[in-house]
Amino acid sequence: MPPRRRYDQYCSVARALDLVGDRWTLLIVRELLAGARRYTDLHADLPGVSTDVLASRLRDMERDGLVTRRRLPPPGAVSVYEVTPRGRELLPVLQALGAWGEAALGERGPTDAVRAHWFALPLLRLLDGEGLVEVHLEEGLFHLYAGSAQGPVCGDGPAPVEPDARLVLDTATCTALSRGELALADAVRAGRVEVGGEGALAKALREL
Amino acid sequence: MPPRRRYDQYCSVARALDLVGDRWTLLIVRELLAGARRYTDLHADLPGVSTDVLASRLRDMERDGLVTRRRLPPPGAVSVYEVTPRGRELLPVLQALGAWGEAALGERGPTDAVRAHWFALPLLRLLDGEGLVEVHLEEGLFHLYAGSAQGPVCGDGPAPVEPDARLVLDTATCTALSRGELALADAVRAGRVEVGGEGALAKALREL
DNA sequence: CGGCATCCGTGACGATACTG
DNA sequence: CAGTATCGTCACGGATGCCG
Numbered sequence: 001m002p003p004r005r006r007y008d009q010y011c012s013v014a015r016a017l018d019l020v021g022d023r024w025t026l027l028i029v030r031e032l033l034a035g036a037r038r039y040t041d042l043h044a045d046l047p048g049v050s051t052d053v054l055a056s057r058l059r060d061m062e063r064d065g066l067v068t069r070r071r072l073p074p075p076g077a078v079s080v081y082e083v084t085p086r087g088r089e090l091l092p093v094l095q096a097l098g099a100w101g102e103a104a105l106g107e108r109g110p111t112d113a114v115r116a117h118w119f120a121l122p123l124l125r126l127l128d129g130e131g132l133v134e135v136h137l138e139e140g141l142f143h144l145y146a147g148s149a150q151g152p153v154c155g156d157g158p159a160p161v162e163p164d165a166r167l168v169l170d171t172a173t174c175t176a177l178s179r180g181e182l183a184l185a186d187a188v189r190a191g192r193v194e195v196g197g198e199g200a201l202a203k204a205l206r207e208l
Numbered sequence: 209m210p211p212r213r214r215y216d217q218y219c220s221v222a223r224a225l226d227l228v229g230d231r232w233t234l235l236i237v238r239e240l241l242a243g244a245r246r247y248t249d250l251h252a253d254l255p256g257v258s259t260d261v262l263a264s265r266l267r268d269m270e271r272d273g274l275v276t277r278r279r280l281p282p283p284g285a286v287s288v289y290e291v292t293p294r295g296r297e298l299l300p301v302l303q304a305l306g307a308w309g310e311a312a313l314g315e316r317g318p319t320d321a322v323r324a325h326w327f328a329l330p331l332l333r334l335l336d337g338e339g340l341v342e343v344h345l346e347e348g349l350f351h352l353y354a355g356s357a358q359g360p361v362c363g364d365g366p367a368p369v370e371p372d373a374r375l376v377l378d379t380a381t382c383t384a385l386s387r388g389e390l391a392l393a394d395a396v397r398a399g400r401v402e403v404g405g406e407g408a409l410a411k412a413l414r415e416l
Numbered sequence: 417c418g419g420c421a422t423c424c425g426t427g428a429c430g431a432t433a434c435t436g
Numbered sequence: 437c438a439g440t441a442t443c444g445t446c447a448c449g450g451a452t453g454c455c456g
Contacts, residue, residue, distance in 0.1 A: 005446090008319045009255070011313075015309040019312060026221065027225070052421070078418070092307070092308070093305055096300040096304040097221050097225065097301055100297055101220035101223040101224030104223045105219075118219035118222075175220075230428090231428085231429075248437060259431090259432095259438085263438080417456105418456090420454090420456105421454075424452105427447085428445100429445080432441105433440105436439090
């Protein structure tokens with residue numbers, strides 16, 4: 001087997017792309033930043049990826065130290081994939097890409113898939129340092145740990161413990177916030193965001 | 209022609225990757241951040257890219273508003289490619305990728321190509337706001353505009369006007385600085401960086 | 417049923433040759 | 437100089453099958 005395709009450039013950007021430049025790789029990281037996932041869950045949340053490509057990417061990423069595979073103790077006996085610290089360091093890359101991609105997001109097309117937690121990364125920048133926030137969208141709810149240095153940065157479903165804030169909004173408001181077109185305070189004042197919870201952020205927002 | 213391959217996900221990261229996720233695209237942006245380039249120059253500084261792929265990428269990037277093609281006035285009558293403001297906004301993406309890739313850079317392999325200006329982006333973070341800096345490596349020299357909001361962020365060859373600082377160093381020192389393993393001041397004290405020029409940075413470094 | 421491996425058709429890629 | 441044309445190879449996407 002010939003060595004896998006590389007750029008062969010002594011440049012840190014090219015080296016990074018050697019590791020995460022393949023199709024699907026960064027989106028797999030995006031998924032795993034929401035916590036450990038089984039193979040089947042990954043396949044379900046990455047519509048379009050074929051089974052062999054997903055398996056191949058996970059193998060490459062494990063070899064390259066981006067993800068680990070862990071067997072859950074019985075009962076269950078399923079294995080889950082999770083991101084390593086090294087893989088988690090790709091968060092700034094995903095945030096930069098996401099910030100740049102906001103301008104190209106546009107309206108949701110008829111063939112576009114959506115998952116609620118895909119909105120977590122943009123909000124993470126906005127809410128930096130505000131603690132555990134639970135977010136409710138029409139597409140579902142998720143939670144994010146804004147400002148935590150380790151552990152998962154977000155997760156699907158309700159927050160595991162009482163969150164510092166609870167936000168109810170729609171995707172249009174969500175993308176407007178992410179693009180910086182709308183300030184969170186203004187969105188709350190305009191009634192486009194409902195605020196719950198007892199953390200500092202939640203109280204401050206309700207004061208408006 | 210069927211619509212080109214997209215992820216079809218309503219997610220800003222996926223949308224960004226639809227536009228810049230193809231092989232070579234981000235490296236073309238890296239090249240053009242060093243200023244306008246002719247087709248042949250791009251081909252020479254991107255070893256491994258085939259002529260048709262390069263032409264195809266440039267066409268896609270022009271259509272997507274990342275680059276523009278400009279015909280130089282005669283004599284010369286050659287056309288050059290340059291990055292648009294929208295394309296220039298990819299700088300944070302390249303910096304994040306570069307910062308992450310530093311850890312994987314390692315030693316220069318026997319098949320690795322090198323260009324001096326590939327070290328500009330990492331140094332740009334380090335020297336942010338210090339003005340026009342000319343950098344001398346064994347591989348060549350380049351200059352960078354640290355902290356300018358527009359215009360090219362770097363360029364090959366000597367600075368077009370008298371730079372605020374002139375730094376002479378080797379690639380090992382350069383990567384150590386980029387990784388944050390070495391502070392610029394310490395590198396100067398250790399004699400690993402020679403400092404010239406009359407700007408604030410240059411004078412401060414010589415004070416040590 | 418979850419976690420792949422295999423097969424196959426299509427498109428993307430890389431090298432070379434050629435042209436306005 | 438700046439690409440287009442051609443072609444062999446490989447990566448990708450979709451479907452199906454195997455095996456615990």
